[in-house]
Ligand SMILES: C[S@@+](CC[C@H](N)C(=O)[O-])C[C@H]1O[C@@H](n2cnc3c(N)ncnc32)[C@H](O)[C@@H]1O
């Protein structure tokens with residue numbers, strides 16, 4: 001186990017992604033199946049893949065904006081897919097709704113308004129959980145009065161905007177530009193003026209060329225903006241490069257540095273969590289992310305490349321293999337291109353990998369997935385983790401310690417299925 005742990009520690013694929021390779025699941029692939037036939041408790045995710053410019057570091061499926069007709073067609077297909085799903089699945093109880101991308105706010109105002117009407121209709125039509133908190137992603141330069149008005153009217157109370165870094169060299173190398181500080185602050189005020197209560201800002205660490213001084217600049221900006229929530233993303237290379245080396249010491253140093261500064265500024269987060277919140281009772285997550293990561297609530301994704309996960313399997317919509325946008329739209333539906341019925345070991349591994357964003361997972365959920373006592377089922381793994389002080393167990397929760405957080409990817413890798421473990425052992429690194 002020691003050897004496997006070191007192997008996983010040094011492999012750039014071991015983070016919050018799972019499986020490591022599409023081929024890992026080829027034997028579970030099926031043609032057609034309704035993964036959500038028996039499910040009532042759901043999250044919805046809507047993917048908008050358009051951006052003004054494409055950042056080189058970005059792992060997500062996105063396309064450069066071209067013309068409004070494509071955007072209109074895209075939103076029309078989304079509407080059809082969403083309506084079809086709701087018509088064929090009765091009594092849905094919605095836990096969360098996230099609109100992400102790409103950059104949803106980069107849409108032209110007409111398709112954007114249409115998208116907001118679709119979301120508003122969903123929010124009004126479906127039964128919602130009490131702490132339902134829908135959220136939308138965007139960038140500062142693509143929001144304005146008109147779009148903010150639509151966002152508020154549709155029912156969104158949280159908006160998540162990316163900055164990543166303020167280092168002009170790193171931004172330029174990655175084909176990205178941010179607004180100047182005074183304009184960023186002005187737009188935060190505009191968001192508040194429109195009644196949107198929570199602003200989350202994304203920052204990244206571990207970017208090539210990034211230093212602690214850059215993190216200081218990010219912190220100085222956070223201080224001026226005084227937003228409710230901050231999310232820290234560790235740079236991932238899974239889908240964008242064949243990078244072989246990762247430096248966990250360097251990543252840990254950057255996380256620890258920015259963690260301490262954010263706590264000093266009055267944000268709350270357990271060490272190892274990637275979300276920070278001004279409100280101690282708020283985990284800094286939309287209800288989609290909260291219920292998906294912590295409570296393993298199933299999610300249905302709409303749009304190009306969106307993934308869905310139910311209690312029995314997963315699917316990925318057309319586009320994951322980076323087809324052209326026209327190719328993806330030719331069926332007039334964002335069809336499920338890859339569909340997998342999964343055994344419990346795979347479902348468990350996926351749950352743990354997702355929860356590594358948050359640095360904790362629940363014994364009761366592991367038990368629900370496995371149908372067996374997890375502390376027995378993974379006896380050796382838990383012994384190893386406890387012996388090395390990588391985790392602590394607090395009632396139902398398994399929480400990564402500070403030492404454990406440094407190796408969160410390798411900890412997740414202990415719970416990979418046999419199949420995926422074998423694949424990892426065969427990787428070069
Ligand atoms: C789907 S992106 C959308 C955000 C928005 N379009 C923007 O650029 O601000 C959500 C977040 O993922 C993070 N992200 C993008 N590429 C990443 C990568 N390769 N590794 C880790 N995080 C990444 C960024 O922090 C980004 O804000």
Ligand code: SF4
Nearest residue numbers: 051054055058101102
């Ligand atoms: S980081 Fe945001 S703006 Fe940049 S390419 Fe990714 S989704 Fe688009």
